[in-house]
Amino acid sequence: MTSPPPVEIEELFPELREHAATAIRLHPRPGEPGVDDSSVGGPLRWPAGEPWPYCTDQDHYVDQLLTPDTVRRTRRVYAAAKARATATGQKYTLTEAEQAEVPEFDYTEPLALAKQPIALVPVAQLYRHDVPDLDLGGPPDADLLQVLWCPLDHPDTGYQPRVELRWRRVADIHGQLDPAPEPVVVNENYLPTPCVVHPEPVREHQYADLLPENLKTRLYAWEKQSGHSYQNDFSLAPGWKVGGFANWSLSDWQPVDCTACGTPMTLLLTADSGARTGSQRWRATGESADAPMNPVDVLIGRGYALYVFACPTSAAHPAATAMQ
Numbered sequence: 003m004t005s006p007p008p009v010e011i012e013e014l015f016p017e018l019r020e021h022a023a024t025a026i027r028l029h030p031r032p033g034e035p036g037v038d039d040s041s042v043g044g045p046l047r048w049p050a051g052e053p054w055p056y057c058t059d060q061d062h063y064v065d066q067l068l069t070p071d072t073v074r075r076t077r078r079v080y081a082a083a084k085a086r087a088t089a090t091g092q093k094y095t096l097t098e099a100e101q102a103e104v105p106e107f108d109y110t111e112p113l114a115l116a117k118q119p120i121a122l123v124p125v126a127q128l129y130r131h132d133v134p135d136l137d138l139g140g141p142p143d144a145d146l147l148q149v150l151w152c153p154l155d156h157p158d159t160g161y162q163p164r165v166e167l168r169w170r171r172v173a174d175i176h177g178q179l180d181p182a183p184e185p186v187v188v189n190e191n192y193l194p195t196p197c198v199v200h201p202e203p204v205r206e207h208q209y210a211d212l213l214p215e216n217l218k219t220r221l222y223a224w225e226k227q228s229g230h231s232y233q234n235d236f237s238l239a240p241g242w243k244v245g246g247f248a249n250w251s252l253s254d255w256q257p258v259d260c261t262a263c264g265t266p267m268t269l270l271l272t273a274d275s276g277a278r279t280g281s282q283r284w285r286a287t288g289e290s291a292d293a294p295m296n297p298v299d300v301l302i303g304r305g306y307a308l309y310v311f312a313c314p315t316s317a318a319h320p321a322a323t324a325m326q
């Protein structure tokens with residue numbers, strides 16, 4: 003779990019308490035989560051009688067399309083080769099048989115397949131009992147949050163996957179949809195590898211640029227004199243998380259208002275391209291040096307994070323995303 007902060011920054015700057023929030027780091031690790039487990043990329047608890055959601059956009063931006071099976075097979079082949087190299091200390095190479103199992107680097111399924119309805123893929127599901135410290139948003143009696151996305155690029159939302167949210171009451175779910183439909187093709191960067199999660203609450207503080215000017219000035223002066231970094235060590239936890247604050251280093255802050263009602267939206271989930279970015283401060287203690295850098299295998303842009311926002315007014319209003 004996360005190491006303690008090097009200093010108690012709220013004792014040095016008590017006004018930071020007004021700019022603090024609890025985030026739940028998910029610490030995803032490859033595994034075999036079931037529908038009754040909280041997970042990243044794992045199977046969703048889905049009522050037998052409820053249709054699975056599909057994306058019917060006709061203007062997906064497509065460059066390379068693979069089937070989910072090809073993506074999983076390729077990941078298995080590379081993981082086996084990597085494990086072999088680690089175990090033997092030999093150079094990392096694929097055998098001829100393995101080579102035959104992975105597609106050429108520029109191989110693509112026919113691009114026209116992206117015009118078919120694309121089944122959404124599970125991105126995360128969180129049972130309230132696994133994240134009791136957190137307001138998951140949605141209806142007050144919901145005890146399960148599910149996040150899905152269309153695993154292709156959508157030009158109208160900044161070339162990102164399109165996210166859908168579902169809040170449920172577990173007691174209202176009857177039967178289990180099995181099997182869940184799969185998309186015919188995906189952008190491989192948007193197909194999560196199923197991971198179990200190890201939720202851990204941490205204290206975050208607002209992205210530095212969004213703090214009051216006076217506080218920011220004093221923090222910068224303190225940084226110079228102490229050698230600490232507010233942004234790296236006290237502000238935002240890296241990796242997959244629920245709640246907390248967003249980073250705005252790519253675009254500078256932009257309002258995220260609900261397209262249905264105009265209300266400022268709340269950060270719900272962060273899907274990150276890696277878990278081991280950021281400073282030593284956020285490194286999970288006891289983690290082996292060869293733990294995977296990106297266990298979920300999701301890649302957002304060139305290694306960024308996708309922030310998923312929900313409308314606090316209505317669970318029926320669409321989610322929004324920002325890539326940073």
Ligand SMILES: [Zn+2]
Nearest residue numbers: 057059152154
């Ligand atoms: Zn789509």
Ligand SMILES: [Zn+2]
Nearest residue numbers: 260263313319
């Ligand atoms: Zn709204």
